[in-house]
Amino acid sequence: MNTIKTEIQGVLLINLKSYRDKRGFFLEKYQFERYSENGIKDNFIQDNHSRSYKNVLRGLHYQKINPQAQLLTLINGSIFDVLVDLRKNSKTFKKYITLNLNENSDIRQIYMPPGIAHGFCVLSEISDLHYKVSQNYEAKNEGGLIWDDKYLNIAWPINDPTLSEKDQSFPSLEEIQDKDLPNM
Numbered sequence: 252m253n254t255i256k257t258e259i260q261g262v263l264l265i266n267l268k269s270y271r272d273k274r275g276f277f278l279e280k281y282q283f284e285r286y287s288e289n290g291i292k293d294n295f296i297q298d299n300h301s302r303s304y305k306n307v308l309r310g311l312h313y314q315k316i317n318p319q320a321q322l323l324t325l326i327n328g329s330i331f332d333v334l335v336d337l338r339k340n341s342k343t344f345k346k347y348i349t350l351n352l353n354e355n356s357d358i359r360q361i362y363m364p365p366g367i368a369h370g371f372c373v374l375s376e377i378s379d380l381h382y383k384v385s386q387n388y389e390a391k392n393e394g395g396l397i398w399d400d401k402y403l404n405i406a407w408p409i410n411d412p413t414l415s416e417k418d419q420s421f422p423s424l425e426e427i428q429d430k431d432l433p434n435m
Contacts, residue, residue: 252289257334260341261341261367262336262348262361262363265361266358267359291322294385295320295383296384297388305376306372306412309371311396311397311398311421315392315434317387319365321361321384322384323362323382325354326354328377329374330353331349332349334348334350335424337432338435349405353375365433366433368396370396370398372412394433398421402424
């Protein structure tokens with residue numbers, strides 16, 4: 252396991268070591284002591300799995316109250332991933348990064364501390380993501396940013412994504428009030 256710091260404070264890219272042979276591969280996705288030694292000390296209490304199809308765009312999501320730390324692992328496929336820092340006291344507040352993840356890459360895992368908005372679009376025919384999260388999801392506390400926010404000006408690699416009604420209705424970063432940012 253090798254961790255790489257990003258331009259957003261606390262966000263880490265994780266290079267997972269896989270063991271491959273003619274039978275396939277073996278990959279260790281999480282081991283408490285090793286992750287703790289690398290600064291990831293969250294108590295992950297829930298695991299989630301999402302499957303999405305080509306041109307689906309999910310996000311940009313976050314929890315307002317009890318924000319979640321997340322450990323995201325790309326299981327298969329290819330995605331364009333976006334992380335936005337919504338922590339008011341962070342040095343990187345309102346900054347974002349984009350990443351291209353694919354199942355053949357060495358970087359297939361991302362650690363996000365609480366207070367980061369996350370979204371992705373699928374570039375392959377199908378993609379599966381696994382998330383470990385540190386807080387239970389609560390629909391009434393979900394927040395989000397509109398995917399095509401003019402302030403952020405994210406260069407998404409698709410023009411006409413498949414979106415949920417909820418994701419289409421999120422406000423822009425300029426429209427969000429302080430009370431709707433993650434409560435840190």
